[in-house]
Amino acid sequence: MSQDTLTPDSVPKADGMPVLGLGTWQNEDHDQCADSVATALEMGYRHIDTAQAYGNEAAVGDGIAQADVDREDVFLATKVWISNLEHDDVLSSTEASLEKLGVDYVDLLYVHWPSGEYDPEGTLSAFDQLVDEGKVKNVGVSNFEPEHVDEAIDTLDADVFANQFECHPLLPQEELRAHCDDAGVNVVAYSPLARGKVFDVPEIQRIAEKHDASAAAVSLAWLRRKGVTAIPKATSEEHIRDNWASLSVDLDADDVAAIDAIDEREREVDPDFAPW
Template identity: 60%
Template sequence: MADLPAIGLGTWQNTDPDACAESVRTALEMGYRHIDTAQYYGNEEAVGEGIAAADVDRDDVFVATKVHAEKFGLAHDEVIEGLEVSLDRLGLDYLDLLYVHWPVGNYDAAETMAGFDELVDRGLIDHVGVSNFSVELIEEAVDHLDAPLFAHQAETHPLLPQEELRAHAKEHDYYHVAYSPLARGNVFDIDEIVDIAEAHDASPAQVSLAWLLSKENVRAIPKASSEEHIRDNFGALDLDLDDDEIERIDDLDQSERFVEREGAPWLDE
């Protein structure tokens, strides 16, 4: 399996074009090598401008975006069209990773995954991913894919640890990519995380990210726009939590979700 950089820059809600482009450039020149965007975010052009402006070779940057049922649709030809539009907006010739953003709308595993396989065969994407899926939906998608599943992206943080999804990723050797890894800032109010951060002279954000990265096959894409937050998040790579600290966070035993939408698979559980 190809390597996916441990920490990427999430760009959700980073919609000011100049600020978005500058945050991407800043992150790349700081050492980030994984940039995550989506058609639905409305910032692919700005993300592309940031990638182009950075003093970093494009081939050294892992770029991911997501096709969305409400933008171009998820039928076979719509997946192809959507990816081509995203590439044009990003100013790129190929994409490292393309996700199905949500399994909603006209998503159909057989037809949608056939579109992804064609994009792989045409060399327009290197890897296939899905986002906001259940284990059952992941397995259905894999059954219709010729290419290997590379990643599943889901809301994951100390208040929503996603044990079942992470275990499935580990068992089947694909990446679990954690979005909203700081629980929309709520990790800053968790006593256990604050205590561990103080013990390491680190931030609660760094502790939360280090906890995620201690899990096998897990990667994280914290959203950040200011240089201060971009740098702070990246510092998690230098933080090693001991087994007791990891267990303290594991034992929080909470299940608080901050991202919801109509048709989300967990609403049927």
């Protein structure tokens, strides 16, 4: 598939979720964020990821409104922050998120971290209620370790649709990915380019040259081969387009093996309240 032939319909999906999305973490300037979202949607992206903690839900909503794309064609995800995870706070903060986003529902609502006010029974019963009310289509978790994933599966009435966590060639997360796969939980990778560190990895540079592609595109293609959905953050049209072009990069088995063999490890997101 060449970049010129890429269309929204040609993007692979995982249970209806496009496997390439636009991340918006640290995209805090309202106009820039809205423009990034609109640019991505006009280009063909149909998966947009935000969070309460990003402070840009209103900008994301404006970007969706600006684009000539129907709301029902956009897979929209947001996350409930750790200070809003008591039952009633989940309900009220999600209502606020919907208002900021300018939508009646989100396609995926995540627990951002199993930290702070997180309580499986109280928190997840609110998520189930939001599903029952039609305000949330799918329930997700983020930064959950295997034991937290299992606990959420046992507690929720709804299925755990996805676990979003840091994943890239320098933090492949084999054990966690395998656990989610066995449990039927989709994996969504944030920071899929290790905040740019993958650009300097010789193996990835070599494979990028082989495919006449960028290091970013190769890293995203590797994640796709692993069955992982990626949501790279990008603000400029150039970077949004380069990430989009990753869909036309078809890595062979030798490429994948070479990336798998990289032994450098880097975790970019490691707050003191992390569960690991």
